[in-house]
Amino acid sequence: MNEHGSARSERLTREDAAYVARLARVDLTEDELDLYAGQLAAVLDHAAQVAAIATSGVEPTAHTLPLRNVLRDDVVRPSLEREEVLAQAPRAEDGRFWVPRILGESP
Amino acid sequence: MNASELAGRVRTGETRAVDVLEQHLRAIEECDGELHAFLTVLGDTARSEAREIDRRLGAGEDPGPLAGVPVAVKDNLCTRGVPTTCASRILEGWLPPYDATVVKRLRGAGAVVVGKTNLDEFAMGSSTENSAFGPTRNPHDPRRVPGGSSGGSAAAVAAGLVPIALGSDTGGSIRQPAALCGVVGLKPTYGTVSRYGLVAFASSLDQVGPFARTVADAATLFDVISGHDPLDSTSLERPNPLALARLEEGVDGMRVGVVVELLDGADASVVKRVHEAAEALAAAGANVEECSVPEVSYALPAYYLLAPAEASSNLARYDGVRYGLRVDASSAEAMNGATRAVGFGPEVKRRIMLGTYVLSAGYYDAYYGQAQKVRTLIIRAFARAYEQADVLLGATTPTTAFELGSKVDDPLAMYLSDVCTVPTNLAGHPAITVPFGVDDLALPVGVQLLAPALGETSMFQAAAVIEGAAPAGALPQICAPTIGAGPTSTRGER
């Protein structure tokens, strides 16, 4: 759990918006942060109707289908041509995807 | 001319597929400058597909029920080697290395894919104004929106540029633009049409479906695209019997519930048309009663928590590493952030923000978890309603087509145009909109039929009855001259 979550505010603040933008990895301008903080607050106010509905003992629905155990045989299928895939990459080198240096370790 | 007639003529050799195609390509060329329904028009590949249909017919083969029928495909369905943009800068220039299952099925039935249609970026919107490549216009009034997000497909069919098209419906994105453009639009039962190759918006809600000018064409197209796909884990077995086969069986003895909550807040002219449609069903032998499903009003707020949450995750992959846009920066992290800032439009950013927020630590239970429970309540409410009714009836949209730009600055007002369509997405149920006359401004009105999961057959039967009783429509202001009779005048002849 992140510290952020414990301080739940009724209104979505600009700091909340900045935190969310970082999580979602979208660089937003100061103006955009203000704009979205306001608009998200309006949508969340509308959504507050949902919070008011009594749901104790109600199971959440993640899927509407009564399916289970949908499985595939462990059989090799043809992969894509590497050149076709890498042709779509913004930059490739030595058969691999080129990215600028990565600052953080993988979690 | 509608799809069944075209396919009939091609199959009997009365017309060649290549000629049908050239006619439609000309219509697109003449009208689409103003309409902007298409993002990509396929000339050469479509021509070679049409030639192949003619060759197969010449060799005595049957290419299928859509032989030589030109079809337009929403640009969030993957087409191998053909740009698939989702109307987003972030995917501009991307050439998918594979075809969506529905695209394969279209071709398998003899259809010729003529182009990719405009949409709200990543299918997020209700007006097609959120396209990074400019809005589509409503053929009935170019100052007005065609609805969305599948506005390009709806407008193309309404204007006669193609007889049928595919769209996707997450919260009403087929039915709402179909209603606003005066065509038939179906959102099938979740799982009946493969999602493989449909660029995901909200995976538990998305479903591909047909646009057509007649109910019969919609049924034909649904029969073609539905059925089990081993590449989609949420795919169901092919519905049986097929929709088209039972289309003319009528509604004698069918129980129809008119849902009061699906008329609440709708324009008077829209409400009036729904009541007329109900009367038409009663006149055809259905037992029509009013009913109440109060939980329907929970759907929109729940939807605007669930759909953005799934979207925020589905759209994470557009990070500038493997395909699509990259904005260079000194680190991978900075490159991701800059690419997404430039590549996504305002509505997509808004929904990513909202969805990320409601899933973030400390908020999940209050928002996402609660919305999932509300989803359960909505499913239960529909189950109760379907104890008393075989199909339900209501408005498709609270209003007819609104003016371009009138709602872009007020997201919440825009979201409200999905209020009648969202409940069935949450339940996973099918629903269809059928054009039923016009309002005082001569703008098309759609009425919506809803059915329980896999209830497409009865729903189509009721839709056919409503279609047969529909008042005359209006001729679109933008429509294909070379194809002659416009779509709504065809209906008017009945």
Add this chain to the structure above:
Amino acid sequence: MSVEAWEPVVGLEVHCELKTATKLFCGCRNAFGDEPNTNICPVCLGLPGSLPVLNVKAVELAMFIGNALHCEIRPSLFHRKNYFYPDMPKDYQISQYDEPINVNGWLELPDGQRVGIVRAHMEEDTGKTSHMGGGGRIHDADHALVDYNRAGVPLVEIVSAPDIRSAAQARRYVEELRAILMAIRASDGRMEEGSLRVDANVSVRAGRTDELGTRCEVKNLNSLRSLARAIEHETERQVSLLEAGEPVLQQTRHWDEQAQKTVALRSKEEAFDYRYFPEPDLVLVAPGPDWQYQVALCLPPMPAERRAKLTELLGAGGPTAAQVDQVATVVALGLDTLVVEAASSGIEVPLALARTANEAAADADRAREVDRAAYGTLLRMEQEGMLTPTQAKAVLADLFENGGHPADIARRKGFEALGAGTVVAAVADVVSAHPEEWARYCQGEDKLVGFFTGLVMQATDKKANGKEVAAELRRLRG
């Protein structure tokens, strides 16, 4: 205070790559070492519009693991774990979160100690990032290159309870787990190729308290040796902090193999907000009783049982300390059936065990594939004196590498058995040529056996049997 007054408390997370033919959610080959980005498709590359479909074999192997670790196998759900990283094609990992397939099991170490298993869940692997320039390390790299062949390879993450109390015990736990995973053919056990990857959660506490200290998660443990070293180092680091009156901060730390120490990666405050939610593209996995029963039926004997079997074969005297190690080695490498089969065809168990634990273990991959009849024949040739131990080892190496019949190999190498009397004559020659040494040997200087044996070996072109030479020397001494 000294380190001895403190006790490390360790829990391990082991990521095991499952040995399926294809990846977890697509039909691409699951193979190590192929050309970069050749085993990729729309699904494992996370292309827009692609959807996952679960591999039945991966579920089955996960159930095998659950069974072998005495877990409860439960209906399970996949979630999405959302975070950005270039090696993750969808920028979320499909992983089982709060409803894993296996929960509440245990693993018994060879000494009888039990380590609790909290969960063993399925998830997909990421691609492989190579940091280029600046010596290949992340902080001074110039750019990175990504290969997605590994993306989507099935993993089972096995999370132990914090029941481990020393670096040595952690090592034994991983060795035993590895043997189990190899026994059920879920893994090839190759740590150096990343088939098994271990993270350690380490805290320390003063000997007598029950209270747990603040823990650090140590990553990048690529061998059993680095696992043990990292736990030792991390224990020392935490103890010295506490003894200096400073708090241990909850952190993720990285084992620096070159510097032989752990370094901080990030603090708890920087922890990721993963935004888990149920994966809408996959449905519930709920193996029914029939399927569970089938899996339980197919479970092969576990290492503990197999060690007991070998110990029993060694007979009433009980194994020597060296034989305990040999038994452990042979079972850990999955070579015990070689011993069992040889024993059942009349080979002396200590001989079969020694050859298997030493020579076969040195070439375990090939030894596992060796023709069992040929292996038995070779042991018999040695047992009956047709080959000396030195010759038998040479023939064995050839047999593993090239196959064939041991007698043919021996002939090709010129290892025909020495005629009766050859050893006697050679010993006599050597003794008469070195009267001084012989006199000392006769006065009790036993280590001269080696001296004479060496000379006899030279004289017979290494064809003499060392035991026979020693026996002849003893006989001459009278």
